[in-house]
Amino acid sequence: MKLSQFTKQALPLLKRTSPTPSQDIELLLCYALNKPKEWVLLNQEYEIPQNTEKRLKKYIQERLDYTPLEYITKEKYFYSNLFYLTNNTLIPRPETEILVDESIKEINTLLKQKNIVHILEIGTGTACIPISIIQEIKKGIKLFREGNFKINITSTELSKKALQVAFNNANRILKGFSTVQKTSDLLIKKFSTKSFTLNFNIVHADIHIPFNKSNFKISPSNMNFDLFISNPPYIPTLEMKNLDAFVQKEPPEALNGGKQGIQIIQKIFSKTIKQRAENAVFLIEIHPPNAQILKKYIEKNYEIRTLSWIKDLSGKKRFIRVETI
Numbered sequence: 674m675k676l677s678q679f680t681k682q683a684l685p686l687l688k689r690t691s692p693t694p695s696q697d698i699e700l701l702l703c704y705a706l707n708k709p710k711e712w713v714l715l716n717q718e719y720e721i722p723q724n725t726e727k728r729l730k731k732y733i734q735e736r737l738d739y740t741p742l743e744y745i746t747k748e749k750y751f752y753s754n755l756f757y758l759t760n761n762t763l764i765p766r767p768e769t770e771i772l773v774d775e776s777i778k779e780i781n782t783l784l785k786q787k788n789i790v791h792i793l794e795i796g797t798g799t800a801c802i803p804i805s806i807i808q809e810i811k812k813g814i815k816l817f818r819e820g821n822f823k824i825n826i827t828s829t830e831l832s833k834k835a836l837q838v839a840f841n842n843a844n845r846i847l848k849g850f851s852t853v854q855k856t857s858d859l860l861i862k863k864f865s866t867k868s869f870t871l872n873f874n875i876v877h878a879d880i881h882i883p884f885n886k887s888n889f890k891i892s893p894s895n896m897n898f899d900l901f902i903s904n905p906p907y908i909p910t911l912e913m914k915n916l917d918a919f920v921q922k923e924p925p926e927a928l929n930g931g932k933q934g935i936q937i938i939q940k941i942f943s944k945t946i947k948q949r950a951e952n953a954v955f956l957i958e959i960h961p962p963n964a965q966i967l968k969k970y971i972e973k974n975y976e977i978r979t980l981s982w983i984k985d986l987s988g989k990k991r992f993i994r995v996e997t998i
């Protein structure tokens with residue numbers, strides 16, 4: 674079958690389920706033939722090899738069954754790095770890039786005050802947040818700070834399958850790192866220059882269990898974290914069934930935030946708060962309608978210095994920033 678014939682057959686089918694049928698076909702052709710978009714556009718008379726045609730038909734069927742494109746291609750760009758993913762991980766979202774930007778700002782501020790900065794990230798999934806932060810730090814080490822300094826980043830994940838995806842991305846994307854330790858539950862990577870050391874731990878952990886030294890032997894030498902970062906599951910349980918059919922293909926444990934959508938966020942505070950350094954900051958992605966409930970919960974239960982919101986590109990209160998005492 675020629676490329677043009679394939680498009681003619683697939684288009685009316687995809688129109689049934691996909692909001693972007695033409696783009697889907699183009700992307701799937703590029704992926705299956707391993708060719709750039711321009712090549713696909715210019716070679717409409719190309720005869721698709723039979724085995725590739727079979728694969729393409731399978732992809733169209735998956736698309737008709739509401740499979741996200743990223744679960745077919747197993748990749749997604751986030752903060753200019755290409756992340757591997759599977760259907761055991763959330764597909765990184767563009768709005769979460771704002772969390773990376775804000776985290777970098779916090780790290781910059783912290784490095785003006787300290788030689789060693791300890792960061793804990795919860796629910797890492799593909800590890801898109803810490804890896805993006807690390808790539809930016811590496812690009813701008815000189816901008817970050819002159820002199821000796823050290824950054825420890827520990828990322829946690831509950832799903833063992835997602836953990837393997839995070840390990841894969843850390844091993845593939847992070848260049849110049851050595852692997853200090855690797856088990857099925859833990860990966861420790863290290864990068865160092867004369868004046869700078871970066872330790873990156875990815876560990877299997879459940880936020881329902883306090884993140885402290887007695888529970889986690891691997892933790893960085895200092896368990897008083899300066900910065901807590903998370904994009905946790907935050908969709909209220911009752912809203913799960915109303916999610917877009919493509920989103921419903923993502924792992925429920927990556928989305929479902931309990932009855933009100935704040936259960937995991939409450940755990941993040943209650944199970945890590947004792948492990949904070951003075952003036953520690955929490956930066957957490959939230960369900961915008963929960964902004965006020967969370968404010969009340971945090972102000973009632975914790976001694977804090979400031980609480981503010983960071984908006985996403987559509988103007989919604991998508992992130993909460995809490996500076997503790």
Ligand SMILES: C[S@@+](CC[C@H](N)C(=O)[O-])C[C@H]1O[C@@H](n2cnc3c(N)ncnc32)[C@H](O)[C@@H]1O
Pocket residue numbers: 762763764765766769795796797798799800801802829830831832835878879880881904905906907926927928937
């Ligand atoms: C919304 S996803 C975010 C994934 C990734 N950080 C991102 O931004 O694309 C939430 C992640 O938290 C993990 N998770 C869910 N419950 C958890 C728990 N109790 N402890 C630790 N991680 C958990 C999920 O498996 C999922 O990978």
